[in-house]
C-alpha cells in the first residue's frame with residue numbers, strides 16, 4: 001500500500017494481492033535492529049509518497065449494469081454460489097427422521113412416513129434463509145457503501161444465506177457414525193469450547209464413536225499420533241483451559257494422503273476447526289472425497305483471532321483476544337502516564353487485518369494512534385507519526401500507540417520467508433517503530449520514556465470469554481446439525497447476528513480486512529483523534 005500525495009484526496013490503493021491462495025499476508029522480513037533496515041525503510045518511505053489511484057476492492061466488477069436484468073442474473077448467480085453442497089449430489093441416499101429433539105416425550109418414527117407421537121417445532125427448514133446485508137445505502141459515497149452497494153445507483157439487493165440448525169431429516173444413522181474433530185493453524189481462544197459442544201451434540205444424536213485427530217492435519221499422516229477417543233465425560237471440563245485439547249499445527253497436508261487416512265479410519269463426519277488456510281485444506285478434502293464418491297461430511301468451524309474470514313460478523317476467539325489486548329494497553333497506559341514524557345507502544349497480532357488493533361484501541365479509549373495494515377502511514381516529516389507524537393508530548397505530556405503486526409510492512413525490506421503453512425513471516429513492526437521513536441526524540445533533544453509491550457501469544461493462549469464461549473457453543477452445535485443434514489464443504493458462521501451455513505469457497509476467496517472507509521474505522525479515528533499521517 002502507498003500513500004496519496006494529496007492528503008485531501010483520501011486516496012488509498014487496494015490491499016496487495018495474495019501472496020498465495022487464500023492469503024493476503026505481505027511478505028516481509030528484515031532485522032529491525034540493523035542500520036541497513038532503517039536505510040531501506042527511508043528509501044521505501046520516499047517511494048511510498050508517490051501519488052496513486054483510488055482502488056478500493058469491489059466484488060461487483062464482473063456485473064454488466066447496462067443489462068436491464070442484471071439484478072435477476074446476480075440473484076440467480078448468488079443462489080448458485082451459496083447453495084450448500086450435499087452428499088446426495090453424488091450419492092443416492094434417502095433421509096430418515098432426526099432423533100434430535102429437545103422433547104423427552106417425543107418418539108421418533110422409523111421412517112419419514114411414520115408420525116412422531118408428539119410434534120416438535122424446533123427444526124430449521126431447508127428453505128429458511130437469513131439476510132446478509134441490511135443497510136440500504138442512498139449514495140455510493142455514503143460511508144461503507146463502496147464495499148456493499150451495487151451499480152451506479154447504489155442498489156440494495158437481497159442476499160440470502162442458509163439458516164443453520166437441526167433439520168427434521170438426517171442422512172446418517174447415528175449408531176453407525178464415526179465422527180472426527182481436528183484443530184489446525186495457530187491457537188485461538190474457544191477451540192476447546194467448540195470441541196466440547198461438537199461432542200455433546202453428537203452425543204445427543206446418539207453417536208458413540210467420536211475421535212480427536214491430534215496436532216492438526218499432521219495427525220492424519222504422522223506416525224505415532226493416535227486418535228484420541230472423545231466422549232461427554234472426556235471433554236466435560238476442557239473449556240476451562242485455553243489452547244487445544246487436541247493440539248494444533250501448521251504445514252503439511254497432502255490432500256490425497258489425508259483422504260486416504262479418512263477412508264482407512266472410516267470417518268463419516270469430519271469437523272475441521274481453523275482459519276482461512278485450514279478452510280482451504282477442508283475444501284480440498286471435501287472435493288477429493290466427492291471425487292472418490294465417499295459418504296463423508298466435511299464441516300468447517302472458522303477460527304481466527306485475526307477475524308479475517310469473509311462475510312461473518314466475527315470469528316470465535318476474536319472478542320477474547322481484544323479483551324486480553326486491553327490488559328496490555330492498560331499497562332502501557334499506566335507506564336506512559338506515570339513517566340515524564342511517557343510513550344506507551346503496544347503491538348498486537350493481526351497479520352493482514354487490523355481488527356484486533358482497531359477494536360482494542362476503540363474499546364480501551366486510551367490510544368492516541370492506532371496503526372493497521374490496511375491504512376498507510378508516514379513516520380517522518382511533516383504530518384508524520386513522529387511529528388504527531390511531539391505534539392502529543394507537548395500538549396498532554398504522554399502518548400499511546402497501538403500497532404498491528406502487519407502495519408507499515410510496505411516500508412520494510414521484503415523477503416520470501418514463510419512459515420510451515422506458506423504464510424509470509426512478517427518483520428517486527430513494533431520494534432521498528434520503537435527504534436524510530438527513540439532515535440527521533442534523541443535527535444531532537446527532547447526526553448521521551450518509551451515503554452514497549454508486545455503481548456504476542458498472551459492474547460490468544462487463554463480461555464474464551466463469555467461472548468466467545470456462546471459463539472463457540474452455537475457454532476459447534478450447528479456444525480453437527482449441518483453434518484447430519486447431509487451437507488459437506490460448508491462452514492458454520494454468524495452473519496448479521498444470525499447463525500448460518502456458508503459454502504467454504506465464499507468465505508476464503510480473500511482475507512477479510514478493515515475497510516478504511518467504514519464507519520468503524522472512522523469511529524476509531526474519532527476516538528483516537530489521530531490525523532491521517534499523509
Ligand SMILES: Nc1ncnc2c1ncn2[C@@H]1O[C@H](COP(=O)(O)OP(=O)(O)OP(=O)(O)O)[C@@H](O)[C@H]1O
Pocket residue numbers: 021022184185186187216217218249250251252253274275276277278279280281282284303304305306420421423
Ligand atoms: N491452500 C491450502 N490448501 C490445503 N491446505 C492448506 C492450504 N493452506 C493452508 N493449508 C493447511 O491448513 C493448515 C492451517 O493453515 P494455516 O497455518 O495457514 O492456518 P489458518 O487455518 O489460516 O489459521 P490461522 O488463523 O491461525 O493462521 C496447515 O496444516 C496448512 O498446511
Ligand SMILES: O=P(O)(O)OC[C@H]1O[C@](O)(CO)[C@@H](O)[C@@H]1O
Pocket residue numbers: 185186187275304305306349350351405419460
Ligand atoms: O506463531 P504462529 O503460531 O505462526 O502464529 C502467529 C500468527 O497467528 C495469528 O494469530 C493468526 O493467524 C496471526 O495474527 C499471527 O501472525
Ligand SMILES: [Mg+2]
Pocket residue numbers: 185275276277
Ligand atoms: Mg490464516
